[in-house]
Amino acid sequence: MRREASPRPVEPRALHFGDEASRQDAAHLGMWIFLATEVLLFSVLFTAYALYRLTYPGVFQQAPAHMDVFLGTLNTFVLVVSSILVALAVDAIRNGRDFAAAALLALSVLLGIAFLFIKAAEYTKHVHDGALPGAWYAYEAFALPGANLYFTLYWVMTGVHAVHVLVGVGVLVTLALRTLAGEFGARFHTPVELGGMYWHLVDVIWLFLWPLLYLT
Amino acid sequence: MRGGVQVLAVGAVLLALATLSFGLSKLHLGAWAVPVALGIALCKAVLIAFFFMHLAERPGGPRLVIGTAGVFVGILVGLVLAEAAARAWPTLPPGPFPVSRLPGTERSGPPRAAPPWLPLP
Known part of the structure; x- marks a missing residue:
């Protein structure tokens, strides 16, 4: 049974939350504050990367030769296309095309899952090579001081990012199902916008990880 | 559209x-x-x-929040890099001294104590 897409039945209890626009402002501001904390989480990892790249410049420059640049680049395009689909989904729901929005969200979910499978294929190759993080590093073909630090950072940075992709896929699945159930429409779709923003942040983080770990 | x-x-x-x-x-x-x-x-x-x-x-609050986060990232990375770049290079790991292993973690494998300023093979 489809519910009527309508603003939430919120009783205005305070003047500053009296209309839907104020509630949207508050929701977006809250989401940006949350995303800022995510940025600071990753910035610590990027700082560690910067410090160790400064310490072992030659090793970090050689490292992409030991990475699967094709799979990493493929994953970049997978995530960017999924971001475009989510942005199109928000545009669709704003214009009341809720079925199109749900379909676009479902497509981005598929791309998110594809990203995780490609990442798993890469991880499998690194495990096979013995390019493991920390004290487990045993990659004979790249046995230089600092090489283990590169791969430790690689595992931690892409691992934390992959967890975010997994969470993002869950968010997008929830949004797609709730959109199909008719909970969102042209008048109320704030959760779709906020969930989409989380997915875009995951994409942005990867856009910084990709050149640092695979290209330069 | x-x-x-x-x-x-x-x-x-x-x-x-x-x-x-x-x-x-x-x-x-x-x-x-x-x-x-x-x-x-x-x-x-x-x-x-x-x-x-x-x-x-969405001008205002959201731009302020994410802009501030960006500035803070710049301060963190910038100061860490400035401090590390100002160190005398022998003080950076692994340094011109052999890396000592923690007790019980000796193992065979490639040596990892080569100083970073030596040309890489």
């Missing part, structure tokens, strides 16, 4: 920039490789934030 066209246009620019990043990595820009790659990534991030994450339609 105007919004849809805008999304597709921004998306096309993002894909083009990603292709540019990949192409430039083939040219081996040396010392410029990292700044150029990060500059392109920053352009993509700004495009995504403004057009996909609705920053373009």
Whole structure:
């Protein structure tokens, strides 16, 4: 049974939350504050990367030769296309095309899952090579001081990012199902916008990880 | 539909920039490789934030929050790098001294105590 897409039945209890626009402002501001904390989480990892790249410049420059640049680049395009689909989904729901929005969200979910499978294929190759993080590093073909630090950072940075992709896929699945159930429409779709923003942040983080770990 | 066209246009620019990043990595820009790659990534991030994450339609609070986060990231990375770059190089790991292993963690394998200023094989 489809519910009527309508603003939430919120009783205005305070003047500053009296209309839907104020509630949207508050929701977006809250989401940006949350995303800022995510940025600071990753910035610590990027700082560690910067410090160790400064310490072992030659090793970090050689490292992409030991990475699967094709799979990493493929994953970049997978995530960017999924971001475009989510942005199109928000545009669709704003214009009341809720079925199109749900379909676009479902497509981005598929791309998110594809990203995780490609990442798993890469991880499998690194495990096979013995390019493991920390004290487990045993990659004979790249046995230089600092090489283990590169791969430790690689595992931690892409691992934390992959967890975010997994969470993002869950968010997008929830949004797609709730959109199909008719909970969102042209008048109320704030959760779709906020969930989409989380997915875009995951994409942005990867856009910084990709050149640092695979290209330069 | 105007919004849809805008999304597709921004998306096309993002894909083009990603292709540019990949192409430039083939040219081996040396010392410029990292700044150029990060500059392109920053352009993509700004495009995504403004057009996909609705920053373009939300002046004020959200821009202040994410702008401040950006400044703080700059302070963190900048100060850490400035301090590390100002150190005398023998004090950086592994240093001109053998890396001592923790008790019980000796193992066979390639030596890892080569100082970083030696040319790499």
